[in-house]
Amino acid sequence: MIETTPAEERPERPVSHSETWQSCLVMQGHINGYGRLFGGVLMSWIDQVAGIVARRHAGCEATTAAVDSLVFHAPALLNDIVVLRGRVTHVGQTSMEVRVDSFREEADGTRHLINRAYLVMVAIDSSGKSRSVPGLRLETEQERMEWETAARRDRLRRERRAEGY
Ligand SMILES: CC(C)(COP(=O)(O)OP(=O)(O)OC[C@H]1O[C@@H](n2cnc3c(N)ncnc32)[C@H](O)[C@@H]1OP(=O)(O)O)[C@@H](O)C(=O)NCCC(=O)NCCS
Structure with missing residues (x-):
């Protein structure tokens, strides 16, 4: 049994x-x-x-369930x-999508994107079972836009899993 909490009772972060x-x-x-x-x-x-990120949002342990989009845009070199x-x-x-952007930083502080990845992290209890996570409070227009595109990826993932991919 997954420990779940109704949406209206979940705290938001x-x-x-x-x-x-x-x-x-x-x-x-x-x-x-x-x-x-x-x-x-x-x-x-x-x-x-x-x-x-997932542990800080969930307030508990989290595990990586999937990495379904990870693109190397440019290399990073020694030093x-x-x-x-x-x-x-x-x-x-119980799941959270986490976006991680990686940048190569020049001596003057300029940053160049070298990688973007989306990971699905799942909050787990002490026995490794998935558990509810707090809701996400969206405070900026960019966060709302990211939520919309992430929701599409979430639907696609669920469809693909249902089809056995
Ligand atoms: C991730 C894990 C806890 C999910 O357990 P589960 O019994 O499949 O849990 P559920 O089916 O209840 O799914 C829990 C959530 O994970 C999501 N999920 C599960 N498998 C997924 C997958 N392959 N891709 C995307 N999301 C996934 C579900 O959609 C669900 O999300 P929701 O609660 O927000 O709707 C379990 O598969 C696991 O422990 N996997 C190994 C993780 C690991 O060891 N990672 C480290 C890599 S070495």
Whole structure:
């Protein structure tokens, strides 16, 4: 049995409550044979940020259920600073969609997008069962637009799962 709470009884948290920034330095152990940041290392950083965002929003442990859109736009190189920004874009009953943007930061502070990923995180109780998450309070026009597009992705995911993909 999933522990669920009716929508009207669920507390709400704003997107800003769980927004998370993380900076990482690309070091020798992070690069591949071409001298570029290895994709798997970046994916690990993305998953960590999404996990922190989800825990902050849910107020409990969360696990990664799916990563269904992750695009590498540009490389990062040895000694680059990589900045990751994660935020909740949509919530269901127990799931949260977290968008993580990763940037390569230049010495003057200019940031270039190198990766965008959407992860579905699920709040879990101490026995690993999914549990209700707070609602998401949308405070800006951009957050409302993100919610709309995230809701479409959520519908598509559910359709694909129902079809057995
Ligand atoms: C994620 C997990 C807890 C979901 O458990 P479950 O019994 O399938 O739970 P439910 O069917 O009740 O689904 C719970 C929520 O997850 C969502 N969900 C489950 N599987 C999903 C998937 N493959 N893609 C997208 N969302 C998914 C459901 O839509 C539901 O969302 P909602 O409550 O907002 O409507 C379970 O599959 C699990 O533990 N997976 C392994 C996670 C893990 O170990 N991650 C680390 C990677 S090493």
